[in-house]
Amino acid sequence: MHYYSLGQIPPKRHTQFRQPSGKLYAEELFSTEGFSDVYSLLYHLNPPTMIRQVGEPYSVAPKVITDNQLRPRCLKGFQIAPEDDYLKSRKPVLVNSDCKISLAAPRKSVTEYFFKNADADEMIFIHVGSGVLKTMYGSIKFGYGDYLVIPRGTTYQLHFDSEDNRLLILESVSPIRTPKRYRNNFGQLLEHSPFCERDIRKPENLETIDEQGDFLFYIKKQDIIYPYTYLNHPFDVIGWDGYCYPFAFSIHNFEPITGRVHMPPPTHQTFESAGFVVCSFVPRLYDYHPLSIPAPYHHSNIDSDEILYYVDGEFMSRAHVEKGMITMHPAGIPHGPQPGTIEKSIGVKETAELAVMIDSFRPLYMTEHTAGIEMPEYYKSWLPK
Numbered sequence: 495m496h497y498y499s500l501g502q503i504p505p506k507r508h509t510q511f512r513q514p515s516g517k518l519y520a521e522e523l524f525s526t527e528g529f530s531d532v533y534s535l536l537y538h539l540n541p542p543t544m545i546r547q548v549g550e551p552y553s554v555a556p557k558v559i560t561d562n563q564l565r566p567r568c569l570k571g572f573q574i575a576p577e578d579d580y581l582k583s584r585k586p587v588l589v590n591s592d593c594k595i596s597l598a599a600p601r602k603s604v605t606e607y608f609f610k611n612a613d614a615d616e617m618i619f620i621h622v623g624s625g626v627l628k629t630m631y632g633s634i635k636f637g638y639g640d641y642l643v644i645p646r647g648t649t650y651q652l653h654f655d656s657e658d659n660r661l662l663i664l665e666s667v668s669p670i671r672t673p674k675r676y677r678n679n680f681g682q683l684l685e686h687s688p689f690c691e692r693d694i695r696k697p698e699n700l701e702t703i704d705e706q707g708d709f710l711f712y713i714k715k716q717d718i719i720y721p722y723t724y725l726n727h728p729f730d731v732i733g734w735d736g737y738c739y740p741f742a743f744s745i746h747n748f749e750p751i752t753g754r755v756h757m758p759p760p761t762h763q764t765f766e767s768a769g770f771v772v773c774s775f776v777p778r779l780y781d782y783h784p785l786s787i788p789a790p791y792h793h794s795n796i797d798s799d800e801i802l803y804y805v806d807g808e809f810m811s812r813a814h815v816e817k818g819m820i821t822m823h824p825a826g827i828p829h830g831p832q833p834g835t836i837e838k839s840i841g842v843k844e845t846a847e848l849a850v851m852i853d854s855f856r857p858l859y860m861t862e863h864t865a866g867i868e869m870p871e872y873y874k875s876w877l878p879k
């Protein structure tokens with residue numbers, strides 16, 4: 495997060511800023527942690543408060559199907575069925591009180607309504623598809639490999655270029671940030687960070703839409719969707735500045751940190767929140783110690799459930815990996831490469847693997863959507879063949 499400004503803003507905050515007609519612009523402070531963290535100041539043509547109608551709310555709470563948590567799991571993510579509607583397409587598959595991991599294959603752009611997640615920051619990883627994220631801050635073009643990070647409370651629409659879209663969506667009840675250890679006291683990304691501000695794509699093409707009518711919002715709060723109708727178009731901002739805004743970062747711009755011997759997952763860390771970390775495994779050269787073993791060692795993860803979402807390339811540590819596959823290795827039992835893959839990795843110079851890792855500090859639970867896409871015998875996959 496760093497300072498950014500788009501469009502017109504007054505020279506001093508909280509002062510008179512008038513439209514050509516003489517009417518005052520409506521100033522809005524937007525923050526996700528009260529007045530004590532990052533924020534932006536936005537200038538609307540009209541106040542963002544003019545509710546015309548509140549419709550009947552409905553629940554989208556995921557149904558946890560089992561508390562049998564201590565078992566390695568494997569999900570075939572691309573078996574999640576496509577849906578025309580974006581909100582209907584979002585299927586939570588692994589959830590806890592900190593985060594929800596959903597898979598989605600939406601066919602249609604969001605054009606008839608605006609969505610606002612008041613519960614959680616969203617990280618939308620674009621596995622398949624391209625298009626434009628539209629917000630009151632401006633638009634962000636997205637494509638294969640982009641992480642879209644949308645602060646909670648941001649009203650948005652996703653417009654897709656085609657009907658073939660595959661998304662991995664991570665909702666976080668605490669803010670999603672770049673890793674603190676990669677930032678200096680002023681928030682600037684440090685020299686040893688695997689990416690820097692130039693890699694972070696901010697909103698652009700600010701459109702100021704001056705329309706009144708019935709603008710339908712679906713607002714998600716405590717896993718209930720509230721249909722709201724507002725009088726004013728939400729994208730009526732003439733300018734804004736601040737540190738709080740949606741952004742895109744491409745996994746293809748993540749510069750891997752490599753070493754003479756195996757580097758652990760924190761070197762791949764991309765984002766963090768109070769409840770989890772996100773890591774990017776990208777194509778890279780392998781370890782260059784003369785006796786190095788490129789495959790990872792076995793790992794006893796006692797304090798986090800490890801989720802790996804396979805995007806592309808060959809995976810060194812596991813056979814029969816498909817795109818969109820998710821493995822979950824729960825805290826409490828060791829996991830590691832399948833038999834034979836350690837020896838096979840010796841002497842290999844590079845990997846083309848592309849994957850997103852989510853390590854959740856609290857246990858994750860399966861939902862109604864997980865059952866149909868699970869490989870039930872996965873936990874036996876470390877046995878000798």
Ligand SMILES: [Fe+2]
Nearest residue numbers: 793795800829
């Ligand atoms: Fe691990």
